[in-house]
Amino acid sequence: MESRRYVIVGGSAAGMAAAVAIRDHDPHGSVRVLSDEADAPYFRPLIPFVVSRKKSVADMFLRGRGPYRAQGIELSLGVRAERIDSPARRLVTDHGETIPYDRLLIATGSRPNIPAGISGLEHQGVFALRTLEDARQAARRAEETTRAVMLGGGLLNLKAAFALLERGIEVTLVVYSAEVLSQLMEPADALLIRRALDQAGLRILTGCSAGHILGGDRGVSGVVLDDGRELPCQMVCIGKGVRPNTEWLDAGAIKVDRGVVVDKHTHASIPDVYAAGDVAVTYDPITGAPIITGLWTNAVEMGRCAGANMAGYPSVYGGTFGVLNATQVARMPFVSMGIVHTAGTEYETWCRGSADAYRKLVFTPDGDRLVGALFVGDITNAGLYRLVIRERMQVGGMKRQLVDHRLHYGHLLCARDRG
Amino acid sequence: MNQPKEIFVRIDRCMGCHSCEVACAVAHSAGQSLYAALSETPTPKPRLYVEWVAPDTAVPIVCRHCEDAPCMHACIAGAISRTPGGVVMTDKDKCIGCWTCVMVCPYGVIGRHLEEHKAYRCDRCPDREVPACVDACPVKSLVYQTATAFSRGKRRTASHELQSGQKG
Numbered sequence: 270m271e272s273r274r275y276v277i278v279g280g281s282a283a284g285m286a287a288a289v290a291i292r293d294h295d296p297h298g299s300v301r302v303l304s305d306e307a308d309a310p311y312f313r314p315l316i317p318f319v320v321s322r323k324k325s326v327a328d329m330f331l332r333g334r335g336p337y338r339a340q341g342i343e344l345s346l347g348v349r350a351e352r353i354d355s356p357a358r359r360l361v362t363d364h365g366e367t368i369p370y371d372r373l374l375i376a377t378g379s380r381p382n383i384p385a386g387i388s389g390l391e392h393q394g395v396f397a398l399r400t401l402e403d404a405r406q407a408a409r410r411a412e413e414t415t416r417a418v419m420l421g422g423g424l425l426n427l428k429a430a431f432a433l434l435e436r437g438i439e440v441t442l443v444v445y446s447a448e449v450l451s452q453l454m455e456p457a458d459a460l461l462i463r464r465a466l467d468q469a470g471l472r473i474l475t476g477c478s479a480g481h482i483l484g485g486d487r488g489v490s491g492v493v494l495d496d497g498r499e500l501p502c503q504m505v506c507i508g509k510g511v512r513p514n515t516e517w518l519d520a521g522a523i524k525v526d527r528g529v530v531v532d533k534h535t536h537a538s539i540p541d542v543y544a545a546g547d548v549a550v551t552y553d554p555i556t557g558a559p560i561i562t563g564l565w566t567n568a569v570e571m572g573r574c575a576g577a578n579m580a581g582y583p584s585v586y587g588g589t590f591g592v593l594n595a596t597q598v599a600r601m602p603f604v605s606m607g608i609v610h611t612a613g614t615e616y617e618t619w620c621r622g623s624a625d626a627y628r629k630l631v632f633t634p635d636g637d638r639l640v641g642a643l644f645v646g647d648i649t650n651a652g653l654y655r656l657v658i659r660e661r662m663q664v665g666g667m668k669r670q671l672v673d674h675r676l677h678y679g680h681l682l683c684a685r686d687r688g
Numbered sequence: 689m690n691q692p693k694e695i696f697v698r699i700d701r702c703m704g705c706h707s708c709e710v711a712c713a714v715a716h717s718a719g720q721s722l723y724a725a726l727s728e729t730p731t732p733k734p735r736l737y738v739e740w741v742a743p744d745t746a747v748p749i750v751c752r753h754c755e756d757a758p759c760m761h762a763c764i765a766g767a768i769s770r771t772p773g774g775v776v777m778t779d780k781d782k783c784i785g786c787w788t789c790v791m792v793c794p795y796g797v798i799g800r801h802l803e804e805h806k807a808y809r810c811d812r813c814p815d816r817e818v819p820a821c822v823d824a825c826p827v828k829s830l831v832y833q834t835a836t837a838f839s840r841g842k843r844r845t846a847s848h849e850l851q852s853g854q855k856g
Contacts, residue, residue: 286761312764652792652793677747678739
C-alpha cells in the first residue's frame with residue numbers, strides 16, 4: 270500500500286492535535302500542516318501573557334511540549350488555502366501550489382467577531398487579540414498606553430484586561446450585557462466574580478456599548494459610548510466572540526451551516542474531507558443541538574478524533590457542551606459547564622453561596638440528571654461533575670453529594686458496583 | 689519493552705487509616721519528615737485521597753496516569769506531558785493555574801496549590817523504588833506492580849476462591 274498523504278489546513282489546536290493523532294496511528298503516511306500565520310504553532314490561550322510580558326514568546330510554542338512531541342510533521346507557514354478541488358482531491362493555496370491529498374482536514378479555526386456598528390476601527394491601537402502577532406503588537410502599544418478600553422465582557426477580554434492591568438494601565442471594560450461573563454453565567458451567579466474584579470481595580474460599565482472610536486495621527490484617543498459618554502484611551506480591545514473561518518470554502522460543494530457540518534466521525538459532506546475545531550459544527554450531548562464552540566480544549570479533542578478517523582481508526586466524537594470553561598480571574602477560580610442559564614426554564618436548580626464561594630447545580634426538570642454546574646471560588650472535583658453531566662447518569666442516591674459539592678470518585682465507583 | 693509498574697488499589701483491603709496520604713504529603717515536602725512537614729508553608733499536601741462511602745467503604749483514589757489522559761490533552765499551556773516511564777507529569781513552571789485539568793479529570797485527583805496558583809498531582813515518586821503511599825499502606829491495599837503481574841495475582845486469588853468454594 271502506498272503511504273497516505275494527509276493534509277491539514279490550520280496549525281492551531283485542532284490541526285496539530287489531529288497531526289499528532291495521525292502520527293500515532295499511521296507512522297508511514299506524510300503529514301503536512303498549513304498555517305496562514307507566520308508563527309509556528311503555539312498555545313493560543315497563552316497570548317495574554319505576551320501582553321503582560323509574563324511569558325516570552327519562546328515559551329509558548331506547541332511543538333515539543335505537552336502531547337505535541339510527534340516527529341515527521343511538515344509545517345508550511347504563511348500559507349493560506351484557497352479552495353478544495355474535491356474531484357481531483359487537491360488543495361489549492363494562495364501561493365498557487367496544488368497539494369494532492371488522500372485525507373484532508375479543515376481546521377481553519379475562527380477569527381474575532383467585529384461588530385458592524387462601530388466606526389473608527391482603523392485607528393492604530395485597536396486590537397482584537399487572536400494571534401501571537403496581535404499580542405506582540407498589543408504589548409508594544411501598551412508601552413504608550415495609560416488607559417485602555419475593552420469592548421466585551423467575555424473571558425478572553427477579561428484575561429486581556431488583566432494583562433493590561435498588570436502593565437500598570439487603567440482598564441475600563443464596556444459590557445453590553447447586564448453583567449460580565451454573560452455567556453458563562455447569569456448575572457446573579459457572577460456576584461463574587463464581579464466583586465473580585467472590582468477589587469482588582471478593573472472599571473466595569475455594564476449595559477452599554479461603543480458607538481465609535483476616536484483617533485488621529487497617534488492612533489486611538491478615545492471611545493464614545495452609545496449613551497454619549499466619552500472614554501479617553503490609547504488602546505481598544507474588542508472581545509465580542511469569534512466566527513468560524515469558512516469563507517474560503519465553496520458552500521455549494523461542501524455543507525456549511527455557520528461552520529462546516531460534519532457527521533459523528535467528524536467527516537464533512539465531501540469524500541475524504543474532515544473538519545474539527547472552531548470551524549466545525551458539532552453538537553451538545555445534553556440537548557443534541559448543533560453548536561460551534563471557540564474552545565481550545567474542545568478543538569484538541571475533536572482534532573484528535575478527526576486524526577484517528579483520517580488514519581483509518583473509526584472514532585466517534587461525542588460532541589461537547591456549549592459552555593465548558595475553567596479559569597481564574599482576580600484570584601477567583603471558577604468552572605462553568607453544561608446548561609447554566611436557567612432563567613425562564615423548568616430546570617431544577619440548586620444555588621448555594623457563602624462569602625467566598627458559590628455554586629449552582631442544574632438538573633433536568635424531573636431532577637434525575639445533572640445538566641449543568643457552575644463553581645465559583647471552590648472548584649474541587651469539577652471533573653467528576655463534568656463526567657456525570659456528559660454520561661447523562663441517573664443521579665439517584667448521589668444527589669445529596671452532588672448538591673452539597675461532596676461528590677468524589679468513590680461515590681461513582683460504588684454506585685456502579687451497586688447499580 | 690519493559691512494562692512500567694503502576695499503583696493499583698485493592699479496595700476490599702482498605703480500612704481508611706489515611707497512612708498513604710500522610711506518607712505522600714511527607715514525601716512531597718521539603719523536609720522529608722513528618723515533623724518538618726507540619727511546619728512548612730505551604731503545607732505539604734497528599735496527592736492521593738482516601739474517601740469514605742457510607743456505610744462502610746473506604747476508597748483510596750489515586751491518579752491513574754490514564755493512557756488517554758484527558759488532563760494532558762486539555763491543558764492549554766502544554767504543561768502536562770508523559771514521561772517515557774508512562775507517568776503523566778505536570779510541569780509546575782509551565783502551569784498557569786487555569787484549572788482546565790481539574791475540570792476534565794474524571795477521578796478528581798488533581799490538586800491545587802492556592803498559594804502558588806499551580807496544579808499538582810501524583811508523580812509516582814520518581815526518586816523512590818516504591819511510591820511512598822504504597823510503602824506506607826499497612827494492609828497492602830495499595831500495590832506497585834506491572835499490570836500483567838497485578839492481573840495474574842487477581843486471577844490466582846479468584847481461582848483459589850473458586851476452588852475452595854467447590855470443596856466446601
